[in-house]
């Protein structure tokens with residue numbers, strides 16, 4: 023890091039579990055494929071699913087695992103930033119994707135490091151927020167952490183607005199203004215890039231090269247529990263679905279790669295946010311690892327990881343011959 027180098031813009035992307043942070047980040051990095059961008063992802067859970075889902079994964083995607091950046095991982099985050107800034111040439115922009123359980127005000131404080139601040143320009147905190155949940159006044163909108171994130175954001179980006187009529191998106195915006203009058207809102211990714219809060223970052227054309235780093239042991243989060251589950255044998259999807267349905271009321275989020283016994287040659291991407299679950303083809307870059315790996319997250323007290331683990335481990339093991347390895 024030299025005193026004369028141009029400041030590197032850094033943008034924080036936060037938002038509740040499953041709000042759409044990775045989706046937004048992918049939209050940004052894909053739209054600006056030509057320049058050097060570094061991305062730090064912070065998954066809550068022991069398996070780095072987000073790192074695998076960032077488009078153009080390469081040496082500039084840093085994975086900060088198993089925790090919340092704002093508390094126990096602050097040292098690791100600052101260390102990663104220092105290493106990024108010491109590169110020659112340094113990145114033209116840095117995005118930090120917080121875990122869905124991160125408090126964004128703490129996040130802002132976590133970045134208050136004189137060495138870092140001498141070399142970055144802080145572009146602000148973007149909070150991705152589910153417009154559908156807002157329009158429907160869903161249970162998540164009363165969650166204290168959800169509200170904290172909205173209060174701490176410099177800019178709210180509405181996700182899932184494409185699933186709504188214009189009138190419902192208006193309702194979502196009203197709900198946001200009721201929580202925090204005057205908060206800046208962008209309705210979609212395209213507007214986000216033109217928004218003053220992110221204009222400087224949008225002017226960058228990132229090229230993502232991946233660099234992986236592993237975090238050390240992290241203290242358990244007092245509010246949220248997670249379970250990272252791996253299976254080397256493909257799983258019976260109907261039985262898995264029954265287990266998922268049984269535990270869904272206590273789950274806020276599940277995501278991962280799943281190899282089904284009925285079609286074991288192709289990994290599927292499982293995305294579950296609240297009661298909304300989808301299974302679709304996994305991106306190519308996530309298929310090098312041929313095991314099923316899923317992270318489940320919920321609030322302590324309502325989510326029982328030990329009982330879920332028992333149910334998952336009791337899933338019927340399919341015949342080995344049904345597995346086709348290519």
Ligand SMILES: Nc1nc2c(ncn2[C@@H]2O[C@H](COP(=O)(O)OP(=O)(O)OP(=O)(O)O)[C@@H](O)[C@H]2O)c(=O)[nH]1
Nearest residue numbers: 038039040041042043044045122181182183184293
């Ligand atoms: N229709 C629609 N789906 C979306 C949108 N944004 C995200 N999703 C879907 O919502 C699910 C969760 O999106 P992610 O981008 O993984 O959410 P996240 O905030 O990164 O999740 P965590 O890191 O686990 O907190 C995925 O199935 C996405 O495809 C959106 O704007 N519209």
